[in-house]
Amino acid sequence: MSLNRREFLGRSAALTTASLLPYAAYAADTIKLGSVLDTSGIFDAYGKPMDQAMRLALKQINDTGGLLDRQVELMAYDTQSDMALYSQYAQQLTRQDQVDVVHGGILSASREAIRQTMRKSNTLYFYNVQYEGGVCDRNIFVTGVTPAQQVAVLVPYAMKKSGPKVHILAADYNYGQITARWIKKFVEDNGGEVVGTDFFPLDVSDFGSTITKIQQTAPDLVVAPLVGGAHLSFFRQWAAAGMKDRIPLASTTMGVGNEHKVLTPEEGNGIMVAYNYSQELDTEANRVFKDKWQAEYGDTTAIHELAVSTYQGILLWAEGVRQAGSVEHDAVVEALETGISIDGPAGKVTLDPQTHHATLDVHIMEFEDQGMTVIETLQQIAPVDTQAVCNLQENPDDNQQYEIQI
Amino acid sequence: MDLSFVILVEVLYAVASLVLISAGLAVVFGMMKVINLAHGEFMMMGGYATITAANLGINVFVAMLVIAPLVVGLIGLVVERLVIRHLYGRLVDTMLATWGLSLMFIGLATMIFGNTTTGISTPITGFTVGDYQINGYNFFIIVVSVVLVLCMLAVLKGTRAGLIARGTMQRSDMAAALGYSPDRIYMATFFCGSALSGLAGAVLAPLVGLVPTSGGAYIAKAFITVIAGGPSLIAGLVSSATSFGLVSQIFTFTISPVIGEVVLLVAAVIVLRLMPQGITGRFFRGKL
Numbered sequence: 001m002s003l004n005r006r007e008f009l010g011r012s013a014a015l016t017t018a019s020l021l022p023y024a025a026y027a028a029d030t031i032k033l034g035s036v037l038d039t040s041g042i043f044d045a046y047g048k049p050m051d052q053a054m055r056l057a058l059k060q061i062n063d064t065g066g067l068l069d070r071q072v073e074l075m076a077y078d079t080q081s082d083m084a085l086y087s088q089y090a091q092q093l094t095r096q097d098q099v100d101v102v103h104g105g106i107l108s109a110s111r112e113a114i115r116q117t118m119r120k121s122n123t124l125y126f127y128n129v130q131y132e133g134g135v136c137d138r139n140i141f142v143t144g145v146t147p148a149q150q151v152a153v154l155v156p157y158a159m160k161k162s163g164p165k166v167h168i169l170a171a172d173y174n175y176g177q178i179t180a181r182w183i184k185k186f187v188e189d190n191g192g193e194v195v196g197t198d199f200f201p202l203d204v205s206d207f208g209s210t211i212t213k214i215q216q217t218a219p220d221l222v223v224a225p226l227v228g229g230a231h232l233s234f235f236r237q238w239a240a241a242g243m244k245d246r247i248p249l250a251s252t253t254m255g256v257g258n259e260h261k262v263l264t265p266e267e268g269n270g271i272m273v274a275y276n277y278s279q280e281l282d283t284e285a286n287r288v289f290k291d292k293w294q295a296e297y298g299d300t301t302a303i304h305e306l307a308v309s310t311y312q313g314i315l316l317w318a319e320g321v322r323q324a325g326s327v328e329h330d331a332v333v334e335a336l337e338t339g340i341s342i343d344g345p346a347g348k349v350t351l352d353p354q355t356h357h358a359t360l361d362v363h364i365m366e367f368e369d370q371g372m373t374v375i376e377t378l379q380q381i382a383p384v385d386t387q388a389v390c391n392l393q394e395n396p397d398d399n400q401q402y403e404i405q406i
Numbered sequence: 407m408d409l410s411f412v413i414l415v416e417v418l419y420a421v422a423s424l425v426l427i428s429a430g431l432a433v434v435f436g437m438m439k440v441i442n443l444a445h446g447e448f449m450m451m452g453g454y455a456t457i458t459a460a461n462l463g464i465n466v467f468v469a470m471l472v473i474a475p476l477v478v479g480l481i482g483l484v485v486e487r488l489v490i491r492h493l494y495g496r497l498v499d500t501m502l503a504t505w506g507l508s509l510m511f512i513g514l515a516t517m518i519f520g521n522t523t524t525g526i527s528t529p530i531t532g533f534t535v536g537d538y539q540i541n542g543y544n545f546f547i548i549v550v551s552v553v554l555v556l557c558m559l560a561v562l563k564g565t566r567a568g569l570i571a572r573g574t575m576q577r578s579d580m581a582a583a584l585g586y587s588p589d590r591i592y593m594a595t596f597f598c599g600s601a602l603s604g605l606a607g608a609v610l611a612p613l614v615g616l617v618p619t620s621g622g623a624y625i626a627k628a629f630i631t632v633i634a635g636g637p638s639l640i641a642g643l644v645s646s647a648t649s650f651g652l653v654s655q656i657f658t659f660t661i662s663p664v665i666g667e668v669v670l671l672v673a674a675v676i677v678l679r680l681m682p683q684g685i686t687g688r689f690f691r692g693k694l
Contacts, residue, residue: 040521042617045521198662204663204664205614205615205620205623206423208419208420211539212409215537215538229616229617230614230623233613233614236527239528240528241539242539242541243539264526266527
């Protein structure tokens, strides 16, 4: 059979259309969930388990009959740790795929890159990550912890254990700056004093002079919201200088991406943190979750805070859809604003109607042999930092990220 | 008193780590005129070689001081044979080729070791000076770089091999006329340069969290130190590392580490404006 170019193109077009037809018919019956996560590149340590958690949650939903008797179809894009790809895939998800909801974004920069696209196209957006707080937008729901939720419990505990003089070491971008302000506030509220604050760009990996400076200010406690691989060096150099047993350390970031599994027990033991989730959480819900993860992926070591936030974010969205009885944007938002809650692996999570942030349990933990041992659990901590600046009930058209002034 | 001692140690440490970071590049770029943009990746591979060897149960000092330089030196040898040797004398082309190599090494390290932070803990414990705790490992780094500089000096100045290498770098045609193979000598020199980079990466590995992209943090400092050092290999390396280390540490202690880094860069700009040929273009002329 001879085939010229024109015929070939015509036939392939026809074939492609034909092959798409059943897909299109099928797609109309499913609920479409879009996802943008960095499952490769420098942030994949965060993104991969988040992606796994999302797939696990969806599988669970679909295996139990789906939502509103419809299956949930996943449209996932790997943003490759490249901020430019976020905007591109956000456009694709909202215009071409026309998904009903988007979950994803890891860094605050990635969230801000796609938030307005979601808002303009009226696509519901879930950001399931611990972040600096203050986003006020009726189209977005945030299921991670904010600084006030962590710091408010971590600082009093750490100060009680050590003493009133605190030195802060923070990453030099909005997360670190804002968190440092919160730490200062809670230190002072608890009758303490901040004796020094240092900020570090994300690529600083030499902390020798800093360690000397800290000894000059002679604090009772060091609080370190440091971020990323380079900053991990601080914890290593701190231990190498023999400071670990002299001045206790607390952190609001160490461990969200399972960084504590990289430090040796000698380097990590005793560092105090506060999160919504720990693999060592001794609850039935966590055991069930880990069993499911084990059955699906064979190994639970990768589970971290952000993965569980993602899992809980999907469950919250699903609950909202069930209560609304539809996937229509406004109906789901209204249902989510009724103060609905779910029981996730890390306990009860409730969406706060005023801010669209989550009220959840926060656990004070200490690193012990590369695990996080729960010391104390504080039930249902509200996102008070965002509540102080954002009220979507009174001002539903608000659309900005507040820099929280303290 | 205690504080001034601690600050002195920190300054020496800063100078020593600059020397260490730049030594391999000083050989490859300063001597051979190959703009090695993969220098940081050679260091990164030295770090991974150390961690891998240490995890296999080899003594960490053997891993750092022997295995890592050898492994990276051999990688350098392969790179030289396959890529670099075709590009001698073509400055800009080496830049492009080694930039590609650097991306390739990052990719390979990511495939093999994954894109997560790894590390080993420091093998030397901290100790007390008066009211202060010092990282004992700082002394190790200072000692290593002093020994390194002395060895480089001894080899280049005191041995026949060093003399031949220096001669070949200056006039390879003359060296060839005298019966030496420039090809072989270039190969050996590149091996040494790579091994030095590997050593630096290995020795610094216990202080940092290592990721495949770690090399990027070193490359700028290494080039600044070598370029500001000027034509003399060792005198340039030591003088520029000392000036930059001193200046950045002064500002680090009085203001903040960020300002320290900024001042280092500003100082580099000023040095190159006042001395376009580098420090040894004006001082220590004719020294090695």
